[in-house]
Amino acid sequence: MAHYAIGDVHGCCGALQKLLRRIHFHPARDRLWFTGDLVNRGPRSADTVRLVMDLGDAADCVLGNHDFHLLAVTEGAISRQPLDTFDDILSAADGDAITDWLRRRPLAVTNAAADTILVHAGVHRDWSAADVMRHALEVETALRGGGFQALMHNLYGNDPVQWRENLSGFARLRLIINILTRMRYCTADGAMDFTCKAAPGNGDLGVRNGGGDSGNGDGTPGNGGTDNETGGLVPWFRTPGRRTRDRRVVFGHWASLGLYRGDNVLGIDTGYCWDGALTAVRLDAPGEVVQVEA
Ligand SMILES: [Mn+2]
Numbered sequence: 001m002a003h004y005a006i007g008d009v010h011g012c013c014g015a016l017q018k019l020l021r022r023i024h025f026h027p028a029r030d031r032l033w034f035t036g037d038l039v040n041r042g043p044r045s046a047d048t049v050r051l052v053m054d055l056g057d058a059a060d061c062v063l064g065n066h067d068f069h070l071l072a073v074t075e076g077a078i079s080r081q082p083l084d085t086f087d088d089i090l091s092a093a094d095g096d097a098i099t100d101w102l103r104r105r106p107l108a109v110t111n112a113a114a115d116t117i118l119v120h121a122g123v124h125r126d127w128s129a130a131d132v133m134r135h136a137l138e139v140e141t142a143l144r145g146g147g148f149q150a151l152m153h154n155l156y157g158n159d160p161v162q163w164r165e166n167l168s169g170f171a172r173l174r175l176i177i178n179i180l181t182r183m184r185y186c187t188a189d190g191a192m193d194f195t196c197k198a199a200p201g202n203g204d205l206g207v208r209n210g211g212g213d214s215g216n217g218d219g220t221p222g223n224g225g226t227d228n229e230t231g232g233l234v235p236w237f238r239t240p241g242r243r244t245r246d247r248r249v250v251f252g253h254w255a256s257l258g259l260y261r262g263d264n265v266l267g268i269d270t271g272y273c274w275d276g277a278l279t280a281v282r283l284d285a286p287g288e289v290v291q292v293e294a
Pocket of ligand 1 (some may be wrong): 065181
């Protein structure tokens with residue numbers, strides 16, 4: 001048995017098939033975790049979802065922001081955007097089966113040992129591992145219930161940006177969804193920022209170095225020395241006092257971050273659909289990284 005995590009596929013089904021051959025994946029023996037965003041941007045969203053659906057219990061896949069976007073489009077909550085490339089799902093005979101399957105995906109997955117957590121984007125500083133699963137379940141329950149359509153109509157928006165346990169209603173669900181599927185940069189106390197476009201890895205945060213040289217190591221904003229670029233923001237996994245720092249958090253979503261291993265997290269969206277690579281990382285044996293280049 002081998003357990004691999006695979007980054008954002010974004011409709012690049014051919015690359016996924018190639019990657020599965022390269023890791024000698026066998027569904028009866030091996031296990032896959034997908035970081036979500038199976039759809040959009042690439043050419044074959046429908047085939048990608050069908051492939052993962054057919055893997056059954058051999059694969060877990062969390063929802064990403066593009067998967068949510070597709071669900072919102074199919075519910076008429078937002079119109080299809082010019083850059084969207086999931087028309088193959090919208091027009092497919094099995095399109096409803098595909099979107100219904102996506103709607104029933106989780107937002108967070110953990111393993112039996114509970115030492116590793118899979119999400120699309122990130123987790124809040126103040127959430128324990130149990131909190132991550134509990135808040136993901138709140139959204140999963142809403143997605144599967146009669147309030148699904150209303151949730152899709154209340155999905156979009158950046159507010160609120162900071163977690164409070166006493167939030168309720170759609171503001172609470174939207175914030176949980178934004179944390180788990182859209183978050184990149186935060187203030188030191190974990191409030192999300194969606195405006196910072198500075199790509200890490202230009203020396204601004206030193207994150208490509210794996211976190212071993214992060215200044216004073218406490219994640220103090222700006223200790224990389226480029227407040228002018230990041231406005232004193234830090235990647236979510238560097239927020240001081242993050243309660244999941246004793247668990248391995250596997251995530252995608254951040255293609256400009258690239259393959260990232262440090263801070264006890266594993267970022268594996270390497271941007272195949274942006275001329276990067278599709279990445280698989282073995283979780284049950286250290287170190288093995290397999291990539292298909294675009
Ligand atoms: Mn994403």
